[in-house]
Amino acid sequence: MNDQFESLRRLLALKRHECPPPGHFDRLADRIHTKLQAGLGAVAPTWWERLVAQFDIRPAFATALALAVGAAYFYGWSWSHVVEAQAVGPRAPSSTPWMMASQVPWPAVAAEHELDSRLPALASRSSVHPIMGMEPDRGWLSPVSTDRAGQVQPLDFRVRQR
Amino acid sequence: MAAALHPSDVEAESPPAVADAVLVKRAQRGDLGAYDELVRRYQERIYSTVYHMTSNHEDATDLTQESFIKGFRALKSFKGDSSFFTWLYRIAINKTINFLKQRKHRHTMSLDNLDFNAEHDPELVALISERTPRRDTSLAELQERLNEAMQKLSEVHRLVVTLHDIEGLPHEEIGRLLDCNVGTVRSRLFYARQQLQAYLADYVK
Numbered sequence: 558m559n560d561q562f563e564s565l566r567r568l569l570a571l572k573r574h575e576c577p578p579p580g581h582f583d584r585l586a587d588r589i590h591t592k593l594q595a596g597l598g599a600v601a602p603t604w605w606e607r608l609v610a611q612f613d614i615r616p617a618f619a620t621a622l623a624l625a626v627g628a629a630y631f632y633g634w635s636w637s638h639v640v641e642a643q644a645v646g647p648r649a650p651s652s653t654p655w656m657m658a659s660q661v662p663w664p665a666v667a668a669e670h671e672l673d674s675r676l677p678a679l680a681s682r683s684s685v686h687p688i689m690g691m692e693p694d695r696g697w698l699s700p701v702s703t704d705r706a707g708q709v710q711p712l713d714f715r716v717r718q719r
Numbered sequence: 720m721a722a723a724l725h726p727s728d729v730e731a732e733s734p735p736a737v738a739d740a741v742l743v744k745r746a747q748r749g750d751l752g753a754y755d756e757l758v759r760r761y762q763e764r765i766y767s768t769v770y771h772m773t774s775n776h777e778d779a780t781d782l783t784q785e786s787f788i789k790g791f792r793a794l795k796s797f798k799g800d801s802s803f804f805t806w807l808y809r810i811a812i813n814k815t816i817n818f819l820k821q822r823k824h825r826h827t828m829s830l831d832n833l834d835f836n837a838e839h840d841p842e843l844v845a846l847i848s849e850r851t852p853r854r855d856t857s858l859a860e861l862q863e864r865l866n867e868a869m870q871k872l873s874e875v876h877r878l879v880v881t882l883h884d885i886e887g888l889p890h891e892e893i894g895r896l897l898d899c900n901v902g903t904v905r906s907r908l909f910y911a912r913q914q915l916q917a918y919l920a921d922y923v924k
Contacts, residue, residue, distance in 0.1 A: 565916050569915075570842055572866075574840065575770070575832070577780075585766070590755050
């Protein structure tokens with residue numbers, strides 16, 4: 558110790574002379590023994606009690622656990638915002654009454670217009686009105702009626718003129 | 720008090736009949752008698768450190784008891800990386816620091832009596848006689864002033880003073896206990912001594 562603290566060292570020596578009353582340690586050991594004996598018959602500590610017990614032994618473990626929980630919470634919070642943002646896509650205005658639900662919503666219409674330009678054969682089908690769109694598709698090979706309307710004619714498969 | 724001695728010093732002086740490791744193994748299998756032996760072996764040193772940290776006999780007794788009970792419950796997790804005493808000491812120190820943080824503003828001292836040897840300690844006698852001829856009164860007063868000054872230190876600074884200047888542990892051992900390097904221990908000790916010297920200016924030249 559430095560000389561500058563020599564007097565302090567002599568003063569601190571006084572604390573070594575502070576002693577508990579006689580017999581104190583015998584009583585303390587007995588108390589600990591009694592408590593432990595009572596504890597052995599008790600219910601085993603839960604996983605949570607064992608976890609908290611670790612905190613006193615390893616404060617670093619407590620800090621790491623707190624950081625991990627914080628990080629998981631932050632990740633969950635930020636992820637929920639991403640999902641929320643994806644869910645808020647083009648959709649019908651919320652003011653649309655429920656009776657209007659059978660009508661084609663505007664994004665569907667837009668999608669079908671787009672489809673029209675690309676696939677004319679499929680464009681006549683509505684994804685929203687499946688019954689109305691059930692008329693047979695006119696493909697490249699389709700039955701073609703002759704001029705004799707009203708009469709039953711045999712089917713004639715030829716390449717349709719466009 | 721035996722607490723002023725280093726654990727390894729004590730073991731070197733009077734080797735225990737049964738090694739700690741053997742008692743720990745038996746206690747881990749639920750042998751309460753083996754753990755009782757460990758309690759009797761180390762309770763004075765644990766109590767001493769906790770007492771010097773709290774300056775309160777009742778708090779120190781409760782914290783010592785709780786530390787040993789917690790030690791027994793956590794004994795399964797003791798892998799023997801350090802000595803049992805070091806492991807238990809850490810439990811007691813962490814428990815004490817947590818307790819001190821909680822009681823921050825409601826502190827009352829409850830000091831242990833000075834033993835008979837205090838009045839005959841040549842260093843103390845010299846120190847007191849320089850100050851006052853009323854030796855008995857001054858020792859009690861000095862004890863109170865000293866504990867008040869200790870309680871003014873932060874927990875970490877009080878801890879290094881307790882472990883080094885009162886308990887007599889070397890810097891390296893304190894570093895291992897507190898999980899910090901020797902430089903940190905030394906700098907904390909220097910700062911703590913400066914603070915104490917200022918608080919006890921009436922008694923320290």
